[in-house]
Amino acid sequence: MPGKSGRVLGERGERVAEEFLRKLGCKILRRNWHSRLGEIDLIARDGDEIVFVEVKLRSSGDWGDPQEAVRAGKRRSICLAASEFADRNRLHGHTLRFDVVAVILPDGGAPEIRHYKDAFPIVRPAS
Numbered sequence: 001m002p003g004k005s006g007r008v009l010g011e012r013g014e015r016v017a018e019e020f021l022r023k024l025g026c027k028i029l030r031r032n033w034h035s036r037l038g039e040i041d042l043i044a045r046d047g048d049e050i051v052f053v054e055v056k057l058r059s060s061g062d063w064g065d066p067q068e069a070v071r072a073g074k075r076r077s078i079c080l081a082a083s084e085f086a087d088r089n090r091l092h093g094h095t096l097r098f099d100v101v102a103v104i105l106p107d108g109g110a111p112e113i114r115h116y117k118d119a120f121p122i123v124r125p126a127s
Helices: 004-023 072-088
Strands: 027-035 038-046 049-058 095-104 112-116
Touching: 004 027, 004 038, 004 049, 004 095, 004 112, 027 072, 038 072, 049 072, 072 095
Parallel strands: 049 095
Antiparallel strands: 027 038, 038 049, 095 112
């Protein structure tokens, strides 16, 4: 579990990502949505698409591309939670999209934002 400073940084990264998405014309529907199946940082509407956004924060690009940190297990968890959100909110018929917004917050510098639209396909559980 991240410490207080990690949570504060994470919240800052999510606020930066949220503002970025708003400027792109997205409407933010939920922040930090939790279910028993997983957690989604941001849920937005982009036209007719419902967008489930994983925000990845880094202080620099030295540790690789933040999008690469969204591994198979995390993608599966996001997809399961997204399916539950869509069921609960009767969003059948809407396209579900999964984006990653990487926020790099260098010391004293302006945030750098990398948006990976449609970053991965829906991951269905094995039958």
